[in-house]
Amino acid sequence: xxxxxxxxxxxxxxxxxxxxxxxxxxxxxxxxxxxxxxxxxxxxxxxxxxxxxxxxxxxxxxxxxxxxxxxxxxxxxxxxxxxxxxxxxxxxxxxxxxxxxxxxxxxxxxxxxxxxxxxxxxxxxxxxxxxxxxxxxxxxxxxxxxxxxxxxxxxxxxxxxxxxxxxxxxxxxxxxxxxxxxxxxxxxxxxxxxxxxxxxxxxxxxxxxxxxxxxxxxxxxxxxxxxxxxxxxxxxxxxxxxxxxxxxxxxxxxxxxxxxxxxxxxxxxxxxxxxxxxxxxxxxxxxxxxxxxxxxxxxxxxxxxxxxxxxxxxxxxxxxxxxxxxxxxxxxxxxxxxxxxxxxxxxxxxxxxxxxxxxxxxxx
Ligand SMILES: *Cc1c(COP(=O)(O)O)cnc(C)c1O
Numbered sequence: 053x054x055x056x057x058x059x060x061x062x063x064x065x066x067x068x069x070x071x072x073x074x075x076x077x078x079x080x081x082x083x084x085x086x087x088x089x090x091x092x093x094x095x096x097x098x099x100x101x102x103x104x105x106x107x108x109x110x111x112x113x114x115x116x117x118x119x120x121x122x123x124x125x126x127x128x129x130x131x132x133x134x135x136x137x138x139x140x141x142x143x144x145x146x147x148x149x150x151x152x153x154x155x156x157x158x159x160x161x162x163x164x165x166x167x168x169x170x171x172x173x174x175x176x177x178x179x180x181x182x183x184x185x186x187x188x189x190x191x192x193x194x195x196x197x198x199x200x201x202x203x204x205x206x207x208x209x210x211x212x213x214x215x216x217x218x219x220x221x222x223x224x225x226x227x228x229x230x231x232x233x234x235x236x237x238x239x240x241x242x243x244x245x246x247x248x249x250x251x252x253x254x255x256x257x258x259x260x261x262x263x264x265x266x267x268x269x270x271x272x273x274x275x276x277x278x279x280x281x282x283x284x285x286x287x288x289x290x291x292x293x294x295x296x297x298x299x300x301x302x303x304x305x306x307x308x309x310x311x312x313x314x315x316x317x318x319x320x321x322x323x324x325x326x327x328x329x330x331x332x333x334x335x336x337x338x339x340x341x342x343x344x345x346x347x348x349x350x351x352x353x354x355x356x357x358x359x360x361x362x363x364x365x366x367x368x369x370x371x372x373x374x375x376x377x378x379x380x381x382x383x384x385x386x387x388x389x390x391x392x393x394x395x396x397x398x399x400x401x402x403x404x405x406x407x408x409x410x411x412x413x414x415x416x
Pocket of ligand 1: 168
């Protein structure tokens with residue numbers, strides 16, 4: 053990424069972009085189009101919604117945690133009429149509730165369903181295939197939009213096979229990059245739908261970008277320096293192999309949970325089938341403050357843990373175990389947590405680190 057800036061209208065750049073777009077499709081597991089924006093994930097959310105919907109359109113969204121709430125708030129801000137299925141931030145999407153709302157929509161006013169695949173704030177992965185099945189069972193034509201910001205490159209995701217119309221992602225989670233690139237991966241149904249809607253936005257417009265991308269270029273200056281990083285991160289993913297990468301994430305997440313349950317810390321996620329392979333959110337025992345624990349660990353051991361977001365502020369801390377992450381990094385992380393809890397005089401069962409080591413070696 054430190055390379056000198058490449059002329060984004062020159063031939064070398066065009067070739068790089070064509071390679072990247074092809075490789076990205078393999079990660080999203082799609083034959084559709086992947087659109088790259090110079091944006092964070094929030095921009096990619098807005099891009100997807102504004103390409104597809106107009107103010108007043110009805111969409112259905114499900115509350116799995118802070119990110120689902122932020123996306124819903126964004127949708128309302130741009131004028132969409134959001135049917136919000138409230139959740140407790142402790143379970144994944146219950147597809148039956150989606151099915152119920154779709155069934156009740158006799159006039160087929162719901163244009164889209166918005167789901168967060170891996171809810172990073174609560175450490176919950178939802179079953180998006182079950183949501184697809186609910187749409188199919190009802191025979192509802194609404195588009196299915198899935199936020200895969202923290203699941204792509206960590207958790208199985210098959211856009212075409214699972215019938216996902218739009219997948220939204222960003223560079224800084226499983227793709228192991230700095231922030232700065234946002235992605236919309238869209239299938240033919242979504243593309244055609246957007247063409248018909250012909251929304252008034254311009255900067256985010258899929259068609260303009262797809263047209264220029266054909267020869268490897270963009271309608272405006274792309275974040276070209278980050279493209280070198282993307283090239284390298286995709287190379288790393290393919291070198292490891294997507295399947296091996298997924299089992300690595302599963303194994304490290306499971307080892308993290310072994311430590312947590314030995315300590316006696318409660319997982320924010322109450323459904324063992326929905327445990328996230330990217331992030332684990334742990335609740336600190338009553339009478340303690342998760343942010344004070346985090347700051348002790350930061351000051352004493354120079355390790356930064358994820359904070360509780362939104363209504364989980366001060367109640368949970370989060371361990372990220374995604375991307376460029378291995379056994380010894382996990383063990384260092386768990387050691388930092390265990391030492392931090394001792395320093396804060398939190399009452400917990402010692403031996404979480406030991407239990408995680410045994411779990412890891414047993415599996416060899
Ligand atoms: C990080 C994240 C986002 C995007 O956040 P930005 O800060 O805008 O990049 C969106 N959804 C999920 C699930 C995330 O984890």
